[in-house]
Amino acid sequence: MDAQVIRSSSESPSARNTGYATQPPLQRFLANCYEEFKSDNSGAVADYIPELRRANPAHFGVALVTIDGHIYEVGDSAVPFTIQSVSKAFVFALALEMVGEERVAAAIGVEPSGEAFNSIRLTNDNRPFNPMVNAGAIAVASLIKKDSAAAGVRMFIEKMQLAAGRKLRIDGAVLASETTTGNRNRAIAYLMLNFGIIDNDVNHTLQQYFSQCSLLVNCRDLAIMAATLANMGTNPVTAEPVFDFQYIKDVLAVMFTCGLYDHAGEWAYRVGLPAKSGVGGGLLAVVNRQLGIAVYSPRLDAKGNSVRGIMVCRELADRLGLHAFEFTNVGSSFMQSML
Numbered sequence: 001m002d003a004q005v006i007r008s009s010s011e012s013p014s015a016r017n018t019g020y021a022t023q024p025p026l027q028r029f030l031a032n033c034y035e036e037f038k039s040d041n042s043g044a045v046a047d048y049i050p051e052l053r054r055a056n057p058a059h060f061g062v063a064l065v066t067i068d069g070h071i072y073e074v075g076d077s078a079v080p081f082t083i084q085s086v087s088k089a090f091v092f093a094l095a096l097e098m099v100g101e102e103r104v105a106a107a108i109g110v111e112p113s114g115e116a117f118n119s120i121r122l123t124n125d126n127r128p129f130n131p132m133v134n135a136g137a138i139a140v141a142s143l144i145k146k147d148s149a150a151a152g153v154r155m156f157i158e159k160m161q162l163a164a165g166r167k168l169r170i171d172g173a174v175l176a177s178e179t180t181t182g183n184r185n186r187a188i189a190y191l192m193l194n195f196g197i198i199d200n201d202v203n204h205t206l207q208q209y210f211s212q213c214s215l216l217v218n219c220r221d222l223a224i225m226a227a228t229l230a231n232m233g234t235n236p237v238t239a240e241p242v243f244d245f246q247y248i249k250d251v252l253a254v255m256f257t258c259g260l261y262d263h264a265g266e267w268a269y270r271v272g273l274p275a276k277s278g279v280g281g282g283l284l285a286v287v288n289r290q291l292g293i294a295v296y297s298p299r300l301d302a303k304g305n306s307v308r309g310i311m312v313c314r315e316l317a318d319r320l321g322l323h324a325f326e327f328t329n330v331g332s333s334f335m336q337s338m339l
Helices: 025-037 050-054 084-099 101-107 134-144 149-164 172-181 183-194 202-213 219-230 245-258 261-270 307-320
Strands: 004-008 061-066 070-075 215-217 275-277 282-287 291-296
Touching: 025 061, 025 070, 025 307, 050 172, 061 219, 070 219, 084 101, 084 134, 084 149, 084 202, 084 219, 084 245, 084 275, 084 282, 101 134, 134 149, 134 183, 134 202, 149 202, 149 215, 149 219, 172 202, 183 202, 202 215, 215 219, 219 245, 219 282, 219 291, 245 261, 245 275, 261 307, 282 307, 291 307
Parallel strands: 004 070
Antiparallel strands: 061 070, 061 291, 275 282, 282 291
């Protein structure tokens, strides 16, 4: 399938040529969002992983991909960054496919934790609260790793390439930085080893986990990956099947309730979409059977979520009626009027 890609200039609408007026309404809306929020400099770049400090705090990109393969983007949508915790949604899907729902449920819960993403705390039955926090994602890594670290990471990359529709790679510098400074994640892993949640090869599990977080993507990639979830597991740009349809609802349900950590309740109330954030500055959201949204902006709030990312998604949900419980949102009526 040939994708229709529509971009806006990073200049303000008033400074652009008359081509701005001929752009589809949705593209103009994204451009206006970009202009409205790009001057917000609240938040700070993550620094607990040294390599993440190198991110340019001014970077800001937005991309949206519909399930019929249209791509809309504005700003720094092609700037590469590491996927970080956004990967957790996709490796959860991988685990469900590879080992089945029963085995995943035996190791990992699906309840919101109400705590920070890197909390060293388990449920009363000694499982991670959900697969969207570090403990849960480390448990997932233990379930999906292969006989060798290289094979497990290669399997993960190949799946993510199908979801993004292009070749991807691990950022070696970020992986090294994560490995060197990841003692809190080691503590979480050994706590779970103590309770039999993960197996004895902790270093192998952590290599899988750190590698997953260090995957290089851009904002357009994330939007296509989100649209793949929206499109019942099939990449809407390449038409390639990626994820098993029967598990998509499970992934979206946990994203909805747990995807933004201890901001998840506020997000569900204000935005109302399955979503996942990462401390690299990426945030993706899924409008089921309609589209995928992605924002890249590395300035984070105190809870580790992209400040501008939350602003953009809230504006999109408000203006386009995308909230899951918006009573007037029937089918794709809102989106069709904007294409």
